[in-house]
Amino acid sequence: MALEPGMLLRMKRIDVVVTGESLEHVIKMFKDAQVRGYTVIKEAGGLGSTGERNPEDYILREPNAVIVVACEETQAEKIVKILQPELKRFGGMCLVSDCEWVTGPAVSY
Amino acid sequence: MALEPGMLLRMKRIDVVVTGESLEHVIKMFKDAQVRGYTVIKEAGGLGSTGERNPEDYILREPNAVIVVACEETQAEKIVKILQPELKRFGGMCLVSDCEWVTGPAVSY
Amino acid sequence: MALEPGMLLRMKRIDVVVTGESLEHVIKMFKDAQVRGYTVIKEAGGLGSTGERNPEDYILREPNAVIVVACEETQAEKIVKILQPELKRFGGMCLVSDCEWVTGPAVSY
Amino acid sequence: MSISSLLVPAILFFALGMFACLIKSDLKFPPDMHKMIVIYLLIGIGLHGGKELAGSNMADALPAVWAALAFGCGLPIIAYIILRWLGKIDPLNAAAISAHYGSVSAGTYMTAVAFLAGLGVTYEAYPVIMLAIMESPAIMIGLVLAGYSRRILGGAAKNDKGMMKHLVIDAFTNGSILLLFGAMAIGWMVSEPSYKKIEPFFELIFMGALCIFLCDMGMEAGKRLSEFKSVGVFLVSFGIAMPLIGAAVGLFVGHFLLGYSVGGITLVTVLAASCSYIAVPPAMRLAVPEANPSFYLTLSLGVTFPFNVVVGIPSYYAAAQYLHETYYPWGTVAQVALNQ
Amino acid sequence: MSISSLLVPAILFFALGMFACLIKSDLKFPPDMHKMIVIYLLIGIGLHGGKELAGSNMADALPAVWAALAFGCGLPIIAYIILRWLGKIDPLNAAAISAHYGSVSAGTYMTAVAFLAGLGVTYEAYPVIMLAIMESPAIMIGLVLAGYSRRILGGAAKNDKGMMKHLVIDAFTNGSILLLFGAMAIGWMVSEPSYKKIEPFFELIFMGALCIFLCDMGMEAGKRLSEFKSVGVFLVSFGIAMPLIGAAVGLFVGHFLLGYSVGGITLVTVLAASCSYIAVPPAMRLAVPEANPSFYLTLSLGVTFPFNVVVGIPSYYAAAQYLHETYYPWGTVAQVALNQ
Amino acid sequence: MSISSLLVPAILFFALGMFACLIKSDLKFPPDMHKMIVIYLLIGIGLHGGKELAGSNMADALPAVWAALAFGCGLPIIAYIILRWLGKIDPLNAAAISAHYGSVSAGTYMTAVAFLAGLGVTYEAYPVIMLAIMESPAIMIGLVLAGYSRRILGGAAKNDKGMMKHLVIDAFTNGSILLLFGAMAIGWMVSEPSYKKIEPFFELIFMGALCIFLCDMGMEAGKRLSEFKSVGVFLVSFGIAMPLIGAAVGLFVGHFLLGYSVGGITLVTVLAASCSYIAVPPAMRLAVPEANPSFYLTLSLGVTFPFNVVVGIPSYYAAAQYLHETYYPWGTVAQVALNQ
Ligand SMILES: Nc1ncnc2c1ncn2[C@@H]1O[C@H](COP(=O)(O)O)[C@@H](O)[C@H]1O
Ligand SMILES: Nc1ncnc2c1ncn2[C@@H]1O[C@H](COP(=O)(O)O)[C@@H](O)[C@H]1O
Ligand SMILES: Nc1ncnc2c1ncn2[C@@H]1O[C@H](COP(=O)(O)O)[C@@H](O)[C@H]1O
């Protein structure tokens, strides 16, 4: 984009979806990996290898949580390395993609 | 990224935003396209060609739903082909982007 | 992807996370930038430079809001230029990434 | 009617809500709380109405049904004419706004019930039927007016048949209306001892729950009120004048045609004077997407609703009292004439 | 028992909910409202039960405890045999479904309480203990049946020990069961004047709140009912036959073994005839992931629950009345024999 | 005061909530339920207080107002000194924590009301005014202490003027305080018959709703309690010692200066001993972002709140009883002296 240099930083974005029960573990692992910022959306639903999950279901009450982390590439590698062995247990999914961080807010990555 | 080969798979990510009423249709179409995993966030709001939508509005109660699918490129093409003709009716938006799936969780794409 | 030309448009996606109180300001700025479409998810939580925020906390009640805008590159530049000076005040984060808009829905970007 | 009798808690809580909005308090009720109280109140009002109806002659209810249909069809047409001729409002916005004034606001109705209860005034069982009936005709007239407007504008006629059918079905499957009718049927069916078991929940604590609802509505009305400017002077005046016109019609019908008591006339007047925020706004959003929702929502919630709650209800009651003491209803007049 | 006495508001509201679902109304209660009412109802039923128990001999409660354990263990085994032999249902689905029928539905139980209250019929204090107890054994038997099924299927035996331990803990820390037991303990402990202070909230308005709960459950049942086809004729028939078998067992135990009054027999029968949607479904989802949740949820909520609420409860009551008037309970027989 | 009289349902439900948290039950009340009950309880306590005040001389309320202001300003300073000198807590955390102890916890206050109601003890109308007043001065003193701390630390002085203004406005537009004051005004205004209409909702079922609130708070307190270790021994001891200091001040003021009855002294003591979780925590989060929220939240909710609810209230009541029976209040002493 035609913006002043330094306005955008090349970074990685990690999107994790896990079941509500695993959320705490995942966050703990992020903190272990010295993650300094993440965003969590609870009460998500979805379909996956373990079937459908619906946070509004009266009986099974099965919410998923979406966690988004924006961080530098080296940090992303670290996170993926720490998280990956546990993903089998957690289920869900973990995506990594490219993004650019617009500088301005206090650094929290 | 400097990770072991096989840890990351190149995949596509599809983000769909539609009105709450169309959600069921969209999910049905995903299932018709043999999608094996998606994540849904309900109670979103937004602005679009049909004006503002606010899930908390007392009277109009107009929630949007966000649906995210991570899948292989061929699958993504299939989904887009099936979905695209209907998007006109559904409104909202449908985005496709690149991402990498961190291997580990049971395959649900 | 191997789809008919014109089915996909190269566009930018902007993801903003701010505190619930700043949401209104951010939306006002988007409107000032002639944004014609955005999606908002309220009641998100997270960690950032100002500590943890949890929308379910009984006492501090601190929701974050996630705002997603899909738009053309020139529009994205305009938005970033308008938003960037204010981000310091808002805190949170603002990410820009590439995506492809699947044509079909009424144009709202 | 002393001033202190006007200090009905329900109305004071409405004022508190508006005040909270005015001073930009961070007070905010959870959206689900609003939905829950609405569900509760609709069931309560329906059950009570059904119970009352069970004790009265169903044939006597017919005039109320006719009146409801007449209000639902007639008032929107009056509103449309005023909006178009006096206000030069564009046809589609006029159509959408008009539809709202043919219908009723359950919140206003319940406030009126609380007001009468506070004064110890009784009322007929029939107005609650009108409450349930009036949504649907107003929606249909709104659609007809929109179709007419589109023809004026010379645009391609939309497939109104399909939309009409869709909206008629919607009007009958609308959750709020269904709850109201369903609760009415249940109140009508159940035996006295059975009803006694659920009465504490649906009647005893009703008035208190209504206060919380109105506090919430006060905040909502306050929020809409602040969009005042974008709506313009004419429309705001219309939002006060139209309920007065509706009230005049309602007073006339309630007293002269239906021959109700003071309480009954007051409720009929409130029905005619109030404007919908149950089924009509979403229906118009769907059927007349060209209309600007902020117009009809600001008018309905920000202007007419608070006007009715704060100023209207006591005035309508006073007018009903005056009418009742001064003139005989026509039925009586006719009967007296016949008997002579 | 005239027809009008069957028109219990709670049941009518259940029917209203199903009707709303049938005509595809957009009526929808907020999910949190459901959770809140469930919390309220469980506490209410627990407190009331605890209060009643405080006034009765705890030793007399023991037979009810044994009966609950027997139901929880015996009924799933009966269900499993029927599903496997008559229905040729695959072992793991059979195990998961069976577990549900060893447990109880608090909603059905409360509807039965409302039904008896509507008729003015009294009942013993003990069935509520059974309600709280029956979840856990059913889960464990479900796990045993699943283990057995896996062995039949020749699959690698899962580490059932760990799972068993996990589920036993889950069954006791399950929120709903904890609330029920906790409220029971509190109702049992507090003094009469203290209880009086909270009685209006937990008892006076209980029946009305139950109506809203059942209206919501009616919508939920209607939604599940529509998945009917995917479940198949055999399973749907099973969903009606199994409560009848449970009811027969319950009637027998309630009358002959426990020697309860008509009201008490009815409640015991409802416990035996109903099937869980509190703790068992999530436990089976976890313990038998191979089973299809839509099978047991459709059966539990879409078939057995409405059957019990609409047809079952009045029939069980009639049968209890008949038994009570016709036969002596065994305890009495034995005593009479001894006395002679 | 027998043990059984201590088994107030509200406190037992608090214990149930803590127990649920302790055994790691999956019991969880919807967050909106919490907000709704808080709204309901604040309105209820406000209305009731306003009604009581309407019957009493407003001039008699003044001493309560002075006492509230004195508590709000004095207690934080005491707390700050203890934290800094005894505990060597860093200045900004000390300031933030201190502010909480100048304010009150509505939950503790309501539990005390339930406790007194359970014993049938009456109390004055004035403490509820103190409840509404005490939030604001504590916030301002907190800000002053933070400014002082920043100067000690030698950091750049923040623009405290602006912040002060902002927070003062916040304190008065704070939703909870507004509800409390608003409901008080409404309770004070409405006529007796009007009040009767809403009394069942706001008073009759109040104590039961409070139980659900306290069960929820018990879970919350339990969760915070588990963060115990991160807070350290000194702070935890402070969380128990500070309410005792506050209680001593409260007892003194309630008995000797205000000359209230046993019930009134108990409430004043509870106000002085309790610590805020209404308006102070968010204000401190904003005004003293350098302070660690988990310190003041753990202390306020995890230590002081449960201590007051379970141990404090009965003790304060016993102490009030003792004082009342043993010493004359100063007003009386003075009057007696004058009369002689
Ligand atoms: N391919 C996918 N795309 C999007 N979300 C997914 C995908 N696979 C799994 N998920 C999410 O992860 C949750 C758990 O997945 P699983 O453990 O595979 O059942 C699902 O309920 C979805 O919300
Ligand atoms: N350009 C956009 N960026 C983000 N979200 C959009 C965009 N356009 C539409 N949406 C979302 O899609 C919903 C429906 O759009 P529409 O059908 O255009 O009114 C909106 O309420 C937004 O939530
Ligand atoms: N690196 C990050 N990745 C994801 N979300 C972030 C990140 N940094 C900040 N946020 C979000 O922005 C909110 C406010 O951030 P802050 O102003 O830095 O405290 C946080 O609560 C997060 O939800």
Ligand code: NA
């Ligand atoms: Na009207």
Ligand code: NA
């Ligand atoms: Na059973």
Ligand code: NA
């Ligand atoms: Na204090």
